[in-house]
Amino acid sequence: MTNKTATEWYKKSGAEGDVVISTRIRLARNLKKYPFPCRLSMEQKKQVLLEVKSAIFDNPSALTERFRYVDMETLDDVASVSLVERHLVSPEFISNREGRGLLLLDDESVSIMVNEEDHIRMQVMGEGLQLEALYDTASRLDTLLDERLTFAFHEELGYLTQCPTNLGTGMRASVMLHLPALQESGSLPRIAGGLSKIGLTIRGMYGENSEPKGALYQLSNQVTLGLSEETALENLKGVAMQLVEQERNAREALLKNVQMEDSVWRSLGILKNARRLESGEFMTLVSRLRLGVSCGLIHDVSLDQLNRIMVEAQPATLMSLSDSKNGSEEREILRARRVRELLIDV
């Protein structure tokens, strides 16, 4: 599944990279002449697929030439789950792969799911905080498709989508944040409560409980109606920057504590030496190490390395990088080996 010429976007860290891991913008669009996917026959789904593919591949340009098509029907389970782990598709998208297809940019920063909840779900991802730049790319892609396809659009409501929560701009923008110090301080529930009033939401990336694995949180807009894309992105950016500042301050306080310093260094020691790593423990250790690296406590590991490790040590991605198809013990051994390799030779 991995393209060998372009470097995948997730191997780099970006702006505000000490706290912001990545940014993602998703646009939902539907074709006017077809019912929503849930009401499409298999025949019609194939037609939608053909139309979207043709809009990309029959009009060669610098951008479209970098796309390749992934036939979801012929993709095996491990490769499918690996797409989810790399955030290229939704878990729902791979649960039933008939009549579905994926268009993927060479560096995996852009993906287009065809026949997920909507006919078209374009997604643009990048390292660090970069809402404007990613929105520019998404817009270009949107324009390109709009020139060749006719989208379902209502003058007052905006873009029509199967689920009314996406109606209007059809845009969901989100920022993945690493908030170990705010999580530790216990102030996140209060912060989350305030956000819903301004149309934003913050959720744990892994696990819906109060302390998500790896202290990874996703901040995103909830409102798509009666608000321009620009305003939604501005609000999101403002809050993201506030959280970045709060997290930085909380980290400073946290790292005066020898207990925390100890835990950061131990995490490095375990990750560099373990011969078996269970997924939950791995997330916790990487989270602590990331805290230490971003605070300048640890110098011989970079945020780039950690971003890559977080993706490549996910269960299915691990399996797809190796030849083995074995069970969880095998996977834990593979994870430990991959982590040691990635912590040493970059």
Next chain:
Amino acid sequence: MTNKTATEWYKKSGAEGDVVISTRIRLARNLKKYPFPCRLSMEQKKQVLLEVKSAIFDNPSALTERFRYVDMETLDDVASVSLVERHLVSPEFISNREGRGLLLLDDESVSIMVNEEDHIRMQVMGEGLQLEALYDTASRLDTLLDERLTFAFHEELGYLTQCPTNLGTGMRASVMLHLPALQESGSLPRIAGGLSKIGLTIRGMYGENSEPKGALYQLSNQVTLGLSEETALENLKGVAMQLVEQERNAREALLKNVQMEDSVWRSLGILKNARRLESGEFMTLVSRLRLGVSCGLIHDVSLDQLNRIMVEAQPATLMSLSDSKNGSEEREILRARRVRELLIDV
């Protein structure tokens, strides 16, 4: 307290060093013309001290010139506890230091406690398994003192001692064994049961429960009466060698387990990186690392290093090596620092 010219014996590993950490021989002797220490006046204790000191220092020889005298009365608490941690004196010896003195060889391999339970307790220690060699040294020292002092000796009973369990040879020989695999296998209680029938005993070095800290055990003779020194040492050596073989076999089985391999490497990672190490955790980690090193799993750490670490990271020894006299948090930080130093620069 540390002599700067001679290298302390405990910084080396010796014969059967993968399992046997050290050997110790202790001889109890009393002066004929005085009552046992528990019935001595302070005045008499000082006289005993003077007589023993003079027997060593007034007769210069290659051996006696390497001794120095440690006045227990003027020694502070930290330095006293450090003597116990280096196995140079008993805990009882430092509990009341009045009228007591210590004669110490430059490399700390020989110590003579004056006015402990008996007037004289000579002790000879060395790395690895070396009962004959150490007994030779103990005998030479015994002869040297015997020429200048008159020991309490009974033709039928042998050497007279305050406690009847030492009557006869007055000799206690012991071997410190690292038995992580036998401990793990649960077979030690059965082995221990068999030993008492042949006049030997095996006990946990740290903690009397079923799983002593660091998997360190002391095998020693219990019978001093009706059995020559040579026979007692032969029995002890035979059993020690059996335990060494059993431990080696158990290790081989244990290390086929990836769980154990993982735990060995993690221990190395934590010891090399931790910023705080609690004493019990430290013992467990060193025990696992020693298992890995002695099985050839880990090459960049030596048994010599581990032997030294085990002594120099004990609480009071740590304190005596540093200028600080602070509490347990300070000690845990010092321990972690010392362990990192010792694991890197040897």
